[in-house]
Amino acid sequence: MQIGQISSAKHDIKPPARRVNSAEKAAIIVRFLMTEGANVPIGELPEDLQAELTQQMGSLRRIDRETLIQVVEEFANELEQTGLTFPKGVAGALSELDGKISPKAAAQIRKRTGVRASGDPWERLRELDTDKLLALVDDESTEIAAVLISKIDVKKAAKMLGEMPGERARRITYAVSLTNSITPDAVARIGGALIAKIESEPERAFENPPVDRVGAILNSSRSATRDALLDGLNAQDEDFASEVRKAIFTFKHIATRVDARDVSALLRVVDNDTLITALAGATDDLTKPSAEFILANISNRLADQFREAIQERGEVSDEDGETAMSDVVAGIRGLADSGEILLSEEIDA
Structure with missing residues (x-):
């Protein structure tokens, strides 16, 4: 064999692939994918694995072509053999299903398994x-x-x-x-x-606390019924009755709990006929101050129109007056709940 042929044969012989462990293989694959422009979400790995991967990438320096081909082929074969993958553990499953199951169901699963929210x-x-x-x-x-x-x-x-x-x-x-x-x-x-x-808080059947629920019911009750129930509550539990009184807002509270500048907002959510009926029905010592408060905090022209309409309306029945006053109160409640107005904390019920 001639010297030229021997030299050519030597070039045809491929050097053996370098022996690399699993950690080095991972670093090679990540580096290869990054070189090809892939976005590898390394930040989703646990911090200890991020640190180990970084250390491996820093220590490898140079990998020959045969070793790279062998590692990539092995990685590709594993991918081809994989039919379906599932998220790792309950935490991974909850992360995958975020937004697809109810928050309460997710909270119950975390509570049973001890897995914290991601x-x-x-x-x-x-x-x-x-x-x-x-x-x-x-x-x-x-x-x-x-x-x-x-x-x-x-x-x-x-x-x-x-x-x-x-x-x-x-x-x-x-x-x-x-x-x-x-x-x-x-x-x-x-x-x-x-x-x-x-x-870890126990699941509750009602979103609102008892005070708010009772207060909402009494807000919609007739005054005689409301006063009787409050007297009964006071006899049973003074503290609870006191908290319920704070949650109650009725027509008589308008003068003391609504800011004068917010009366104009009321005109946008309550129609004039309902408001005129409520004002006409507010004739006793408890409700009349609120009627006068409303009229005093609207334009003089509109107030005169309302007073004229009240006179033309004449006397209204107790039922019609209370229904209209409840509608006015509901309008104010809606404005307060939406944050458009702020009710003061005066608690006289």
Whole structure:
């Protein structure tokens, strides 16, 4: 054999592929996919695996072509043999089914299995209303409350502090100044613990508390019925009766709980005929001040028109008057519930 032929034969001989372990194979595949322009979601891996993968990619330096081909072919064969994959564990399944099963069902599964909700817990906490957040941190330490106040919307935080007892609000405000050194991991754990606390609460049949439900019923009751029931409640449970009185809003409360500037909003949600009937029926000592309050806080021209219409209407029956006054109250309640107006906290029932 000539020297040229020997040299050519040597070039035809492929060097053996390099022996690599599973961690190195993973690093090779990730590097190869990234080189080909694929978006590899490495951030979804556990942090320890992210660290190991990064370390492997930094230590391999150079891989020969035969080794690359062997690793890629092995990876491709495994993909071809895979018919269907399922998310890993209950946490993975819940993540896949997010938005496809009800929040209550997901919460029950987490409670039974001990799996915490995925994602940023603070996103869920920021969506809670002020009352829910206040109840959530009511028995928490000042430091925990300070972290929560620091992570939510500024307006919502201000509202929370305004509804807390003065001394606790001051302590929490001071504690905010001490949160500068808290680590992101600690903040994440606090958020996760607060979410777990919410999910551990027993499922309730009624969304609204008893006070609100009874208050809503009495708001729609005739005055005689409402007074009799309140007297009965007071005899059974003075504290509960007192809370119910706070939840009640009737026509007589308009003068004391509605801001004069908000009366114009009432005209948009209650038709003139209903309002005139209510004003005509408000003739006793309890309801007349509210009728005068409404007339005093609309334009003089419109007030004169209403007074003229009331005179033309004449006397209205108690039933018609109470029905119209209930419609007026329902309109004000709707404005308050939508946040368009704010009722004061005067509680005389």
